[in-house]
Amino acid sequence: MLKRSLQRKISGVVALAAGSLVIYLGDWLLGVKPELWVGLETFSYAWMADMFIVPLTSGIIVAILFGLGGKWLCYFPPLFIRVYSYFSYIYLVQVPEGAKLLTFPLWILVVILVVEAAAFGGVFGEILVKRTYGRIPADQFIQVKKGQDSSGADG
Numbered sequence: 003m004l005k006r007s008l009q010r011k012i013s014g015v016v017a018l019a020a021g022s023l024v025i026y027l028g029d030w031l032l033g034v035k036p037e038l039w040v041g042l043e044t045f046s047y048a049w050m051a052d053m054f055i056v057p058l059t060s061g062i063i064v065a066i067l068f069g070l071g072g073k074w075l076c077y078f079p080p081l082f083i084r085v086y087s088y089f090s091y092i093y094l095v096q097v098p099e100g101a102k103l104l105t106f107p108l109w110i111l112v113v114i115l116v117v118e119a120a121a122f123g124g125v126f127g128e129i130l131v132k133r134t135y136g137r138i139p140a141d142q143f144i145q146v147k148k149g150q151d152s153s154g155a156d157g
Contacts, residue, residue: 014075017067021060021079021120028056029083036112037088038101057116061123062130069131076124080116084109 029035034052038044057080064079065072091103104112 013068017064017072017075018078018082020067021064021076022082024060024063025056025080025083025116028052028059029087032056035087035101036084036116037091037104037109038097039104039108040101053112053115054119057119058123058126061120061125062127063123064120065124065127066131070128072131073121073124073128076120076127077117080120081113084113084116 029052032048032052034046034048036049036052060079061073061076064076068075088103088109091097097103
């Protein structure tokens with residue numbers, strides 16, 4: 003049996019890979035290239051889905067696969083894919099005709115949007131895993147009815 007820390011590292015790698023795959027496939031299925039500017043037609047419904055819904059889904063999946071602490075890990079898959087995509091246009095792939103590569107400061111704004119959407123997904127996924135948000139699981143809360151004092155004695 004693997005040590006707990008090794009299991010945790012393996013689940014982290016699996017969660018990162020799954021989150022990155024979700025974002026990569028989302029870009030491919032929607033046909034969106036967020037690093038490119040093609041005028042105002044850049045801002046389509048597919049672009050909005052790729053900026054908000056795809057990273058949100060990735061964050062949820064990362065948090066569910068990794069468990070508690072997934073809200074911190076979910077920042078990385080969109081960052082990995084956006085960096086890979088941007089620098090592949092600089093060094094590997096030619097920018098298509100009629101499109102321009104975003105300048106670095108504008109691209110950073112796109113990255114911030116995507117990473118924050120993934121962060122919302124990570125928090126939501128951790129809520130799904132834990133069934134509550136905060137430090138204490140829901141089954142350990144002490145319920146106090148109206149009219150009772152905190153010691154539990156009826157008064």
